[in-house]
Amino acid sequence: GAVVSQHPSRVICKSGTSVKIECRSLDFQATTMFWYRQFPKKSLMLMATSNEGSKATYEQGVEKDKFLINHASLTLSTLTVTSAHPEDSSFYICSAPSGGAGTDTQYFGPGTRLTVL
Amino acid sequence: AQSVSQHNHHVILSEAASLELGCNYSYGGTVNLFWYVQYPGQHLQLLLKYFSGDPLVKGIKGFEAEFIKSKFSFNLRKPSVQWSDTAEYFCAVNARSSASKIIFGSGTRLSIRP
Numbered sequence A: 001g002a003v004v005s006q007h008p009s010r011v012i013c014k015s016g017t018s019v020k021i022e023c024r025s026l027d028f029q030a031t032t033m034f035w036y037r038q039f040p041k042k043s044l045m046l047m048a049t050s051n052e053g054s055k056a057t058y059e060q061g062v063e064k065d066k067f068l069i070n071h072a073s074l075t076l077s078t079l080t081v082t083s084a085h086p087e088d089s090s091f092y093i094c095s096a097p098s099g100g101a102g103t104d105t106q107y108f109g110p111g112t113r114l115t116v117l
Numbered sequence B: 001a002q003s004v005s006q007h008n009h010h011v012i013l014s015e016a017a018s019l020e021l022g023c024n025y026s027y028g029g030t031v032n033l034f035w036y037v038q039y040p041g042q043h044l045q046l047l048l049k050y051f052s053g054d055p056l057v058k059g060i061k062g063f064e065a066e067f068i069k070s071k072f073s074f075n076l077r078k079p080s081v082q083w084s085d086t087a088e089y090f091c092a093v094n095a096r097s098s099a100s101k102i103i104f105g106s107g108t109r110l111s112i113r114p
Helices: none
Strands: A004-007 A008-015 A021-026 A032-038 A044-051 A066-072 A076-081 A089-097 A105-108 A112-116 B003-004 B010-014 B018-019 B025-026 B032-038 B046-048 B056-058 B064-068 B071-078 B089-094 B102-104 B108-113
Touching: A004 A089, A008 A021, A021 A032, A021 A089, A021 A105, A021 A112, A032 A066, A032 A076, A032 A105, A044 A066, A044 A076, A044 B102, A076 A089, A105 B032, A105 B046, B003 B089, B003 B102, B010 B018, B018 B108, B032 B064, B032 B071, B046 B056, B046 B071, B071 B089
Parallel strands: A008 A112, B010 B108
Antiparallel strands: A004 A021, A021 A076, A032 A044, A032 A089, A066 A076, A089 A105, A089 A112, B003 B025, B018 B071, B032 B046, B032 B089, B056 B064, B064 B071, B089 B102, B089 B108
16 A cells, blocks of 8 residues: 655654654655644544645644645655644654545554654 | 544453444535554554445454444444454544545544453
């Protein structure tokens, strides 16, 4: 099946710094990718839809200036957590759909564990 | 907007017991339905999916799910669970009009006693 990678798998940063997380579709192209946040023992919360060649679409309650998304190519989307704070510590997961319209399946990356000190 | 409900937060079973995890969704239009599994320390994997056709779909590792449109349900079943089925299970829905966007249920943690 299709493979989605994320880098880094873990990152620890100081409060106030910015962190960039990459999501790549390795063997297929994706005009859209999705970013999720998963809290401990909780479900995945959709944060935003990353659109190649246009602005990302954010879900209600997600600060677009805080979580910058750039879909640089058909195989790469990046999520930058700006001015990170401890409450941003979480597990961030990306996904990309592969398949025809109406029948595509999402493939998920392995996730990035962000810890903000 | 679509939503997904999983009513069982934590299910504990003994090996060889039968499993059924409930999933109900809320959306008036046509949907695609999924069950994902997340084993401890691993990333999400697709168990099975329903797009159209036979409402009884079979997935990997002996799992199956039945789409009942009148009940807006997509329950997951397995006749005989194994200790290795211990994981978090997520039901998810994608409204076909929403460009692949998937909404997840809150998840059900399945613990299997050996």
